[in-house]
Ligand SMILES: Nc1ncnc2c1ncn2[C@@H]1O[C@H](COP(=O)(O)OP(=O)(O)O)[C@@H](O)[C@H]1O
């Protein structure tokens with residue numbers, strides 16, 4: 031990790047047809063670091079595919095620059111474009127395998143295209159089939175494979191020419207949760223083993239949570255939030271990001287608890303503490319009790335992991351002097367927790383999420 | 385007669401069909417001028433009834449094979465009418481190749497030739513075989529028409545003996561042979577297409 035491998039600078043793309051124009055990308059600026067798994071999340075129609083596909087120039091932006099490695103992609107044509115594309119693998123939601131070729135033939139395809147000698151093709155295909163766990167399916171046609179197996183073929187095909195970057199266009203969106211998990215693990219595995227940079231787009235936050243290092247949230251063709259995944263989860267700044275995270279963490283307050291909160295406005299100090307990483311390892315509750323002399327009643331707790339980082343939220347009822355409650359909350363924020371006041375304490379001093 | 389026409393029509397109709405497809409809007413080598421010119425030529429070829437084409441291109445037929453009658457004279461108009469027919473079939477078949485697969489090939493860095501040779505045609509081969517079968521069946525029926533103007537073959541036989549000399553047994557025999565021939569070709573084509581289809 032470290033240096034940027036893909037750089038977007040002021041990229042804009044508009045689709046024009048007879049009766050309408052759609053601006054799919056608005057002034058995109060983005061840097062993707064070498065070796066990371068970079069996720070782009072957004073709702074349908076947000077511009078994810080357009081963004082991804084402009085990296086290997088399947089879409090041509092009207093303006094701006096896209097640099098891959100040290101090649102400016104937007105102006106490449108002919109042979110140079112084909113050579114550059116060989117260094118960028120791609121997998122698709124619907125796999126896009128050649129139905130007329132076996133697994134072997136599909137993996138061999140990019141090697142044939144690159145003019146690799148037959149003996150070497152054979153060696154490489156066997157190697158790749160082994161990597162994706164399909165050594166026993168080499169003579170099967172795609173129609174005889176499950177969705178997960180098809181995507182494995184897709185991955186093997188995409189890796190054939192030793193690319194530095196792998197683009198994934200909703201690669202798991204057509205798969206069931208279990209298969210999704212196994213494909214994501216495979217992607218994680220090749221990312222680590224081969225040092226491959228992976229750029230994936232998805233509308234499922236689960237995918238981001240499971241394997242991405244960094245994430246960009248895209249809406250109406252604009253990047254509205256971008257940074258490390260852990261940071262997004264801990265401190266989402268936009269409503270859409272919050273909504274995604276709520277689905278990912280199944281973080282809905284149970285209904286009876288909600289009724290309790292709403293039926294007792296002004297009683298006690300009901301707050302929700304979101305914590306992550308280091309803060310999650312601190313004995314927060316103990317501190318609240320000992321240092322601030324509060325009674326802490328835990329009403330709800332949820333702990334989850336984003337890859338290796340613990341992450342979660344607590345709903346607690348804090349009882350003590352107003353002063354103590356205020357300082358306790360300042361202390362929590364200092365630790366990096368985000369606090370949402372459900373009722374009680376004056377929320378003016380605190381950032382409220384909703 | 386039908387065989388020779390079929391081979392030539394396939395060899396010329398295939399590239400024509402491929403060119404029609406790839407120069408079309410949104411395809412791998414969009415080229416509106418070439419596309420619409422080819423499309424108009426193909427349409428003209430397709431819109432002329434065979435019997436008119438047969439007569440209309442007599443000078444051309446003479447130029448190519450030296451005669452406009454007999455088997456040799458029939459091959460030229462048969463082929464000329466089959467080329468646009470087959471080209472359209474090729475076009476329809478190739479357009480059915482999933483655009484995602486073509487895109488995957490582009491993303492892999494394939495050249496236009498590689499996409500044609502390794503993607504479009506192999507992916508469509510089952511449909512292409514059906515197209516050739518279709519073309520063969522049409523050629524057989526056209527060849528009977530060619531027979532009417534002295535092109536030889538089954539049509540000639542049916543007209544001369546069955547119709548002009550009123551020999552119903554010859555007529556019946558010709559019809560039976562034709563039916564069996566067409567059935568046989570169609571079955572063979574269907575069988576091959578099934579063999580080639582891995583979808
Ligand atoms: N080829 C196209 N022609 C016209 N509009 C398009 C085309 N491709 C995408 N769009 C439009 O651009 C916007 C972004 O599309 P896309 O990048 O596919 O979004 P996403 O992948 O996030 O669903 C959408 O409004 C879509 O309708």
Ligand SMILES: [Mg+2]
Nearest residue numbers: 078079080200
């Ligand atoms: Mg999309």
